[in-house]
Amino acid sequence: MAKGIWVFAEQREGQVKKVSFELLSEGRKVADQLGEELCAVLVGKNVSDLTEAVSAYGPDKIYVIDNDALENYTTDGYTNAVSDLVKKYEPSVLLFGCTVTGRDLSAQVAQRFQTGLMTDCTGMEVVDGQLVFTRPIYAGKAIVKASCPEARPAMATIRPNTFAAVENAKQAEVINVEYGAGDIRQVIKDIIRQVSERPELTEANIIVSGGRGMKGPENFKLLEDLADVLGAAVGASRAAVDAGWVSHSFQVGQTGKTVSPVLYIACGISGAIQHLAGMSSAKCIVAINKDEEANIFKVADYGIVGDLFEVVPILTEELKKIMAS
Amino acid sequence: MIFKLSEEQEMIRKTVRDFAEKEVAPKAGPMDEAEEFDYSLWDQMAEMGLTGIPFPEEYGGAGMDNLCYAIAVEELSRVCASTGVLISAHTSLCSWPIYYFGTEEQKHKYLDPLANGEKIGALGLTEPSAGSDAGSVKTTAVLDGDEYVLNGSKIFITNGEKADIYVVIASTDKTKGSKGTAAFIVEKGTPGFTFGKKEHKMGIRASSTYELVFENCRVPKENMLGEDGKGFKIALMTLDGGRIGIASQALGIAQGAFDEAVKYSKIREQFGKSISSFQGIQWMLADMATRIDAARLLVYRAAYLKDSGQPYSKESAMAKLYASECAMWVTTKAVQIFGGYGYTREYPVERMMRDAKITEIYEGTSEVQRIVIAANILK
Amino acid sequence: MKILVCLKQTFDTEAKITLDSNGKIESKGVSMIMNPYDEFAVEEALRIKEKGEGEVTVISVGGQQTQDALRQALAMGADKAVLVDPGEIELDEFSTATVLAKTIGGMEYDIILGGFRAIDDGSAQVVGRVAELLNIPVVNVVTKLEIEGGKALATREVEGGSEVIEVALPAAFTAQKGLNEPRYPSMKGIMKAKKKPMDKKTLADVGLDENQIAAKVKALSFSLPEARQAGKVIPGEAAEAAKELARLLREEAKVI
Known part of the structure; x- marks a missing residue:
């Protein structure tokens, strides 16, 4: 029986993205309504240091995979890591921020588990025990409400700034999981930073x-x-x-x-x-x-x-x- | 009757509209303002094969029919009439007579580069005293050895100065009047061939209009197009086809102005509602749409007749007459719908109204079209 | 080099969206275009082909009207088109990816390309799912692609910069704007397109039945967003109006 509302806590160079905190904040409400636990997933290298920042937003558990191979985001590396966790703990819901990484990773994980993925959502609510997502489509010219009623985990990416990030510190249980090595076929040859003081x-x-x-x-x-x-x-x-x-x-x-x-x-x-x-x-x-x-x-x-x-x-x-x- | 375009005709409309809206439309206003065409657009059109639509592939053309050509000119003119006439004059007035009357050698030498867009074409017919009366040309061509020596001048020549290849009508025997004329292919740069005055026009201001001057200009005799004595006939047959091009241009201008007017009438609010909700505006739009549709049917029919090898002189005159008067009428209404804004250069309908006027004049005035139509009825 | 391009026909970007009597998105009378991101993919495929030897096949899952988008790709220069018409059933990204992967599974390919997202449902996941099903690597939101010696070097857009990723072929890539400037179909291309092969298949032809592609996501309801109301135009000269705007943003809207 699938259980748990999971939020992928996206980090880049030791910084957890604000959208992840937004999802944890809103995820708390949803988890409480569904009577499920709220969990964060933290993947990367030296990410154990980030559990404190993540627990400030109220997850019950934080699953951590800390591995040198995951220093930078790669589609295969992160898909393997998140999929290992999903396979092992069978969450009912898996949420990502709708960022470049969130989009990339969620599609691969969704297909690996042959499940549904609703992208770029601007709302979620519990209706009759089912999580229903609001998605603008046709570039916002129409809105669809959709759910993934059977396949698990039900997956979604949520647009940044949709929910408020509200601190709700809690002593989260940190569960470290080994990275079960798999091929990483995308080899990063170069990372080019555009130096900008301005926000994304x-x-x-x-x-x-x-x-x-x-x-x-x-x-x-x-x-x-x-x-x-x-x-x-x-x-x-x-x-x-x-x-x-x-x-x-x-x-x-x-x-x-x-x-x-x-x-x-x-x-x-x-x-x-x-x-x-x-x-x-x-x-x-x-x-x-x-x-x-x-x-x-x-x-x-x-x-x-x-x-x-x-x-x-x-x-x-x-x-x-x-x-x- | 089947009132439906073929799949490729539809695809041409979509492709040319897409190109026209993205590439041509943003330049239409500035080109008009500067009275200067941006020939990078020509290169793009050449790349797409818009410079030789109705000619067989063996001569560098796209191997399409005249209806496809009409649609392309219509769609270009919908956003920029100067672009429409550039293609229309190039194709109908220069490439077509070379294709229809030229020898195999002339076609390979001249039509090929015209059709694939390496070269631009123009027709030198009108003279200061030979407008609608095209038979009374004063430019002379006298055979001297293996060359004809041209003397005289041509005015109001579309694509003048920018074109590389000119079809020029000249008199070889003054005593025979219009039966003593011939057509010649003259290349830019031929000694004795220069350009006179540039015209500053009311509309189609990005289109280049020049005087051509021939002073002892020696043209090889193999550059005579068709037979000696047939110059006037070649000119008239060329104009029959040219009318389809100008009718398409007029149709495009009308459609463009109409589309702008519809769009504006929906967003412009007066007395708390969009002006499109007023019956006065609605009736104007209804009349505009109806006339445009009638013009389109006439234009497409003329192209169809030409494609199917049937006589089309009367029908192309009808199409040109009706479409050009429709363009003038529709653009005037469009400016009216825009009100004060329509009279300014902030919006394109002002340019479209100026552009529309020429379609009632060149390649045969409305009066000449009526003469052609009447002559066909009464013959 | 065998290149496959997955493309989708979408509503024109200027299309007005309305709902039909069943409360679904009305598609009647809407002008359709090739998804603009897929145009980048088609263009890239053609450029790769033109650099050496190759063949470009465009594939779509959709109704018969989708042929227009495929024909456009053929007119641009693609060699063959495959259309799988699943009939009147609800599809989600899982369904479409399953059909595409099954179709592609029976073909030869070195490179699979697609737009990184479609402008209609914007789900940005179909090509990634196809890659997962075919067990080949994927690189998304690519703005530059170089192919050499059985490998690809892809520059992808990431937040705050870009990354250069190397993968071995076969691999899948999704195109982002900036990858190239798609060509317009040429007149000759349009004439040639009608003679190029258009392979029309049904679900059964690719060895699938409706149950195997049943959508995982269920659309529950569609609605149109409430129109934003026009607010106030601040009167006065530039200096006066700018000053008033600054005040309103702080005191009335409280957004700064």
Whole structure:
């Protein structure tokens, strides 16, 4: 009989991702309702040090596989490790953050156990003893509620910033498990870090984004200045990416990243349906555009019809004062 | 009758629309503003095979029919009429007469590079005193040894200066009038062949329009296209086909303006609701859509007749007449729907309305089309 | 080099989504396109082929209308297409991956490519599942791919940077935007496409029955998101409006 709500505690270079804490916080509620235990899964090298950070968010147990072979994420290495645990302890639910790693790993594990996986969810609730997930599909233009009623574990990846991370420290039982060696067919030849002080786009609480109205790559400096004041990430619309002003990794929208920040500031973005699809779940949207007819104003909580080259620098200065006060 | 496009005709529409929206549309406004075409688009179109759609593969073409060609010109013109006329003049006015009247040798030498897009083509027909009266050309071609010596000038030449290969109509025997004319293939760079004034136009401003000047320009006699004395006939037959290209261009302009108008009418709000909810706007849109559809049926029929080897002179004139007047009417309504914004360069309908006007004029004015239609009815 | 590309036909990115009378996503009258991420995969397959010898086969699981997307790939330059039409049954990612893997199992291949996700359900797992079923390695969200001597060097996008991964072939890769710029089908390509083979199969043809591919995930209900209400436009000159906006973000919205 499968048992336990499991959360994959994703870590990278000794840091557990915030989304994992968010899942543990919400997972606690679900586990209590279902009368199951909440467990975290921690995989990597020297990750035993991280159990304390993880236990701050209330798991009953933490399964740890600490092995040199797992120093960096590889699809096979982590799939093998997590699968060993799943096979041994048979959880009923296995949750991941919807991150690059979460997506990659969850698909392999799901197929290994021939089970269902619901990706990029923005909600979960217990309905008649069954865990039901909410997923935006068609880039947020529709929403489906779905469950995995029979196959176990029921799996899902959850979009960062969906749930609040609430500390709930508990003495978790740490269970160390050996890594049962298996082939790792992906050999990492190089890891290239982009040096950025700014948060990752998909995890950022605040995003400052620019579109065609930015007129050129050099003007993104204006947005970076604003982002730095707010500790925000910088994003872009497809028009700005296609024009070659910024790299695709900045793109928000249907063919880019889907984001759910607390505050999204759209500068010179007209609000094409594909862009709205990627950011309309933001809690507060600000639009700055000189075209009063622009679609973006239809979804914006606050709008300024005006020249962003005038507005943004002043806004940056004003926010600097407010943030300092 | 089957009112359904074939699978590849549908695929062409989708492919060209995709290309036009992604690559051409963003440049249409700036090119119009600068009165300069961005020829990197030509290279892309050549790569896709849009520069030789209705010609057999053995001459560098895509081996498709004229309906495919009409659809491609329509879709390009839907976002940029200058791009539409570039392809249309190149294909219908220069490549086609070489394909239809040229010798095997001429076809391999000239049609091949035209069709595969290495070279751009143009037709030199109109003169200051020979517009609709194309028979009264004053440019002369006099045989001297193995060469014809051309003297005179041609005006309003689409693709002028940018084209590499020109089909030029000249008089070889003034005493015979239109029966004393011949067509010649003239390459850019031939000594004595230069370019005069660049025209600054109301619309299709990215399309290059120049005067061609011939001063003792010596053209090898093997560059005569078709027989001596048939120049006027070649010109008229070329224009019959050219009308399908211009009709397609007009259709595309109308469709483009209509699509913009529909989109705008849904988002523009007045008195608390979208203007598309007002009957005044709805009726305008209904009339626009109906005329565009009628134009499309006429244009596609003309292309079909040409493809099936049937006479199409009257039908292509009808298509050109109706589609061009439809384009003018629809774009005017589109500007009306946009109101004040429509009159500014913030939105493309202003450009489309300026572009539409030429379709009622070039390659035979609306009046000439009516003459052609009437002549066919009354013959 | 035998290259297989798994592709999916999806709604156009501009499609308006509505629900039908059964409360499901209405697909009638919606214009369909090849999933944009799959276009990157097709393009990459063609580039690999054009560098040496090779054959590109495109495969899809879907209804008869999916032929349009496959034809587009053929017009771009793919050599063959295979369409498995599972009939009128509910599929999830497990089902689709099972059908694809079973179909591919009977074919020769060195490389399997697909988009890293589809823009409709965005599940980003089918190719990974196929790789798992075929017991070959997978590298996801690839932005650069080099093939040499039975090995592949793939650059993949990860949060805050990228990684270069080496795998031995056969292997599967999923394409991310940035991998390449897909070509438009050429006119000649469109003409050739209609003569290229389109192998249409049923579930039974690939040796599966409905039970073997029964969906693990059940969709319970579909809905449309509530439209966001337009908020307020802040009046005034740039300086005034910017100042007011800063105040509202702190005092009213409380987001900073």
